[in-house]
Amino acid sequence: MAKKKLTLAQKYHIYTRGLDWEPTYVSKKDIYPYAEYEGIKIKDWNKWEDPFRMTVEAYWKYQAEKDRRFYAILDGFIQNQGHLTLSDARYLNSIKLFIQGVTPLEYMAHRGFAFVARHLPGPGPRTAAFFQSMDELRHTQIEVHAASNFNKYYDGFHSMTHMHDRVWYLSVPKSYFDDAVTAGPFEYITAISFSFEYALTNLLFVPFMSGAAYNGDTPTMTFGFSAQSDESRHMTLGLQVVKFLLEQHEDNVPIIQRWIDKWWWRGYRLTSLVGAMMDYMLPKRVMSWKESFELYIEDQILEGLFRDLERYGIRPPLHMNQSIKEKEFLSHDVYWILFSFTFAAAFHSWIPKEEEMEWLAEKYPRTFNQYYRWRYEKAKEAKTPLPGDRFYYIGLPQLCQVCQIPMGFTNPDDPNNFVQRYVEYEGEIYHFCSDGCKWIFEQEPEKYVQAWLPVHEIYKGNCFAEPPKGPDDVVPQVLKWYNIQTDNFDYFVSEDYKNWKEWHKDMATVVV
Amino acid sequence: MPVKALYNYKFPPRDRAEVFGDDILVYAYWIDNPFFCAASTWRVPKNMKWKDFIGQIFGQLYGLDPDFKKVKGWKWYHFDQEFNPSDEKTLTELGLRHKSIVKFKPIEK
Numbered sequence: 001m002a003k004k005k006l007t008l009a010q011k012y013h014i015y016t017r018g019l020d021w022e023p024t025y026v027s028k029k030d031i032y033p034y035a036e037y038e039g040i041k042i043k044d045w046n047k048w049e050d051p052f053r054m055t056v057e058a059y060w061k062y063q064a065e066k067d068r069r070f071y072a073i074l075d076g077f078i079q080n081q082g083h084l085t086l087s088d089a090r091y092l093n094s095i096k097l098f099i100q101g102v103t104p105l106e107y108m109a110h111r112g113f114a115f116v117a118r119h120l121p122g123p124g125p126r127t128a129a130f131f132q133s134m135d136e137l138r139h140t141q142i143e144v145h146a147a148s149n150f151n152k153y154y155d156g157f158h159s160m161t162h163m164h165d166r167v168w169y170l171s172v173p174k175s176y177f178d179d180a181v182t183a184g185p186f187e188y189i190t191a192i193s194f195s196f197e198y199a200l201t202n203l204l205f206v207p208f209m210s211g212a213a214y215n216g217d218t219p220t221m222t223f224g225f226s227a228q229s230d231e232s233r234h235m236t237l238g239l240q241v242v243k244f245l246l247e248q249h250e251d252n253v254p255i256i257q258r259w260i261d262k263w264w265w266r267g268y269r270l271t272s273l274v275g276a277m278m279d280y281m282l283p284k285r286v287m288s289w290k291e292s293f294e295l296y297i298e299d300q301i302l303e304g305l306f307r308d309l310e311r312y313g314i315r316p317p318l319h320m321n322q323s324i325k326e327k328e329f330l331s332h333d334v335y336w337i338l339f340s341f342t343f344a345a346a347f348h349s350w351i352p353k354e355e356e357m358e359w360l361a362e363k364y365p366r367t368f369n370q371y372y373r374w375r376y377e378k379a380k381e382a383k384t385p386l387p388g389d390r391f392y393y394i395g396l397p398q399l400c401q402v403c404q405i406p407m408g409f410t411n412p413d414d415p416n417n418f419v420q421r422y423v424e425y426e427g428e429i430y431h432f433c434s435d436g437c438k439w440i441f442e443q444e445p446e447k448y449v450q451a452w453l454p455v456h457e458i459y460k461g462n463c464f465a466e467p468p469k470g471p472d473d474v475v476p477q478v479l480k481w482y483n484i485q486t487d488n489f490d491y492f493v494s495e496d497y498k499n500w501k502e503w504h505k506d507m508a509t510v511v512v
Numbered sequence: 513m514p515v516k517a518l519y520n521y522k523f524p525p526r527d528r529a530e531v532f533g534d535d536i537l538v539y540a541y542w543i544d545n546p547f548f549c550a551a552s553t554w555r556v557p558k559n560m561k562w563k564d565f566i567g568q569i570f571g572q573l574y575g576l577d578p579d580f581k582k583v584k585g586w587k588w589y590h591f592d593q594e595f596n597p598s599d600e601k602t603l604t605e606l607g608l609r610h611k612s613i614v615k616f617k618p619i620e621k
Contacts, residue, residue, distance in 0.1 A: 033518070034518070037516055037517070037518050038516055039516065184516070333549070336546075336549045337549045337550065339549075340548075340549045371546070375546070375547055378547055378577070378578065381578045382547075382576050382577060382578055384576060391576065393548065393549060393552075393573070394572055394573055394576065395552045395553075395554075395569075395572055395573040396552060396553045396554075397549065397550040397551065397552060397553065398539045398541075398550055398551040398552065398553050398613075399553075406549060406550035407550045407551060408546075408549040408550035410546065416544045416545070416546055417543065417544060417546070418546065418550060418551075420541070420551070420613070422591075422613070426525075428525050428527075428528055428529065428610070428611070429609075429610070429611040429612070430611075431539070431611070431613070444514070444515045446514060446515045446521050446522060446523065447515050447521075449523070449524075449525035449526065450523050450525070450526050451526060452526065453526075453527065455553050456526075456527045456537065456553070459532075459537065459553070459555040460527075460531065460532075
């Protein structure tokens with residue numbers, strides 16, 4: 001009788017498990033020292049179902065094909081001076097935020113998944129994490145290549161990794177990922193694969209890539225297409241990880257729930273930067289933050305995913321209701337913060353034009369005209385000695401100890417004030433922007449008391465290129481340490497704007 | 513709930529009071545005025561006089577608001593407790609400590 005042929009799933013199972021062996025002269029505990037201390041219990045790694053079947057050979061072929069397409073399009077864009085046909089140079093400020101804030105996280109994700117691929121005792125998830133580790137490194141590289149062309153013509157692209165480690169608003173994404181990679185392998189994979197890749201990726205990725213398409217940025221759009229197939233693998237891995245852990249042991253349920261509670265709020269606070277970008281920085285807008293939040297989070301994640309997880313005893317994240325209550329305030333709060341501190345940022349901001357204010361009022365009928373429009377009117381009067389005919393916040397803000405964002409999140413129940421929370425822990429006071437961040441601190445205070453808060457570091461004298469010669473020299477020395485050159489201040493006094501006008505003076509393109 | 517770790521996980525707080533020596537960090541917040549996108553942070557000597565402290569924060573930052581000059585007087589809070597600071601007292605004498613927040617709003621009419 002002929003041997004029965006193996007199914008694809010069986011073949012893959014054997015192929016990946018075949019990379020594993022039972023150690024004989026070293027104990028498993030010594031090989032996988034991080035496997036138990038988080039309290040996660042695994043009865044049988046063989047119950048792991050591969051969320052996708054990718055072999056190394058297929059991976060190279062497939063990725064090489066996608067790369068060829070991407071680099072062909074990038075070359076065409078460069079040769080045709082594609083940057084001149086962007087909707088407007090203001091658009092690039094969202095890409096500056098992306099390259100400074102997100103791209104270094106892709107690299108950190110590469111490291112994080114390499115760690116997981118080494119330290120999980122199960123060969124199935126180790127293989128999956130290994131592929132994702134390679135994906136993340138490729139994404140870093142491709143994003144850098146896409147942005148390097150813009151670096152020839154525009155400010156804000158020249159020093160992404162240096163800035164990521166130093167600049168105040170970039171400590172937000174940096175501290176988020178540092179929090180994840182300093183956790184154990186199970187928390188890391190729940191945080192990044194599930195909470196970020198599964199629950200939040202659409203909120204980050206779709207607006208960026210459609211924003212690129214709407215605003216004429218073909219390289220970023222093509223990168224988006226190229227990464228999409230990787231992202232869908234990442235999402236299926238995230239879901240499989242969480243289901244597997246929940247099915248393995250009932251003791252895992254409260255641990256996973258706590259991680260979901262924590263990482264929902266960490267990730268949600270991080271994506272508030274995307275909200276500001278969507279609603280304010282795209283000259284041609286795709287959809288509002290609120291619409292995007294309703295579609296991806298309220299409809300898909302709350303009504304879909306968390307209904308599905310109910311049978312495991314998992315409920316929606318603890319502070320989800322606050323996120324819903326904030327949805328008509330969040331993007332406005334964050335852009336107002338970015339706007340206020342643009343004198344110390346490696347991107348530009350501007351007062352929205354009248355038709356943009358109308359769009360904002362239409363999308364946010366209960367909040368924009370009531371609580372935000374007047375600030376921009378006032379900003380025209382409240383001038384400072386700095387370049388740009390408008391207001392800057394001449395001082396340093398109070399930062400949240402956990403998310404590190406300036407504490408400017410509106411209290412929806414008292415919309416003229418921000419949420420302010422604090423706790424005293426071992427004789428020291430800590431301040432928070434929200435109940436979510438306060439709750440996270442209280443879970444692991446020993447971790448967050450060590451936070452590197454940019455404002456406090458400046459006051460400790462740790463952020464100067466050279467000691468300031470006087471009060472007026474403080475900000476310049478910080479900017480020098482950040483390597484911010486002509487990248488800051490209002491868009492309408494920027495080199496970007498001057499050049500853009502110059503390049504378009506003989507062209508029919510409408511310049512704002 | 514403590515951090516789960518493979519070793520004794522205990523480190524001194526990075527911004528503890530002693531790091532700042534004779535200075536403290538004080539936060540300031542103008543109630544009901546979100547024109548300032550968040551409370552502000554100041555590093556000031558513990559024995560700075562109250563009048564010098566408000567001179568600094570009003571002079572550098574809050575005076576930028578065109579409505580500032582219309583204000584006749586201020587009502588003060590230390591955290592959420594109302595208090596009446598007198599000009600000549602020092603921050604320590606007034607009960608302020610490292611990472612205190614002082615809040616203020618215009619006196620009505």
